[in-house]
Amino acid sequence: MYSAEDHAVRQHAPFISVIERPHHSKAVVSWRDATNCRYGDQVWNATTAREDGVCALSGKPIARGDQVYRPRRSRPAALNADCMILASALEAACDLVEPLRDENCPTMHRRSR
Template sequence: MPVSTVDPWVQTIRLLSSALRCPDVGVGTTLTPKRRTSYGFETMSSAGRSPQVAVSLIERTTSLTVTIAWRDPTSCFYGAQIWRVTNAKVSGICALSGQRVRRGDRIFRPKCSRPAPVNARAMILESALNAIEPLRTSQI
């Protein structure tokens, strides 16, 4: 019997990479929340990143901040990351919905820290977040 000369790690990486080129997954696909979890809403998007990335809204802390769980098995995991509202300085793709983000749109971004988080350039449209979890105003 011939002995395989292919390194098992290289073979694993090739198999994982081939899964990323799935033809039925379209870039820029607009997604609705996948499911309601006890930790918030979760969605998976292939827009601008690997389809294995999962973004979950854990809590709307204030009108200007939210807590997000970001799971990317290829680069990082943030279980409770604080995101702040701002205006988009550049165009991009919403990590939650896959919608196009235009410069000037109201978005949420990961809170600045040192070192910068791996997902520092990610953005979530405020309107996409409001669609799954509207901001509640308290009446006092």
């Protein structure tokens, strides 16, 4: 059972959809956060975590040196520029649903924890 605090945090968690995987080191993500920002087709690139954090997709801890995806740098910086998605969580999200005809990775909708 969730506490009132857990429920409040969950209400403000972003809704993340993996739209496309044009390359193994890129993902196109839809990011909707009612309290902060909305990006319909944001490109995320594979990289190594430079600091500890929390995966925006799975809620799992991220350690410095883990393989992650981050929003592509832009000017001005995206409001979610400091967020990260564990590479393993993104790959797992792509494996959740069987691919539709002619798609390598279908669109997946996952609410972060």
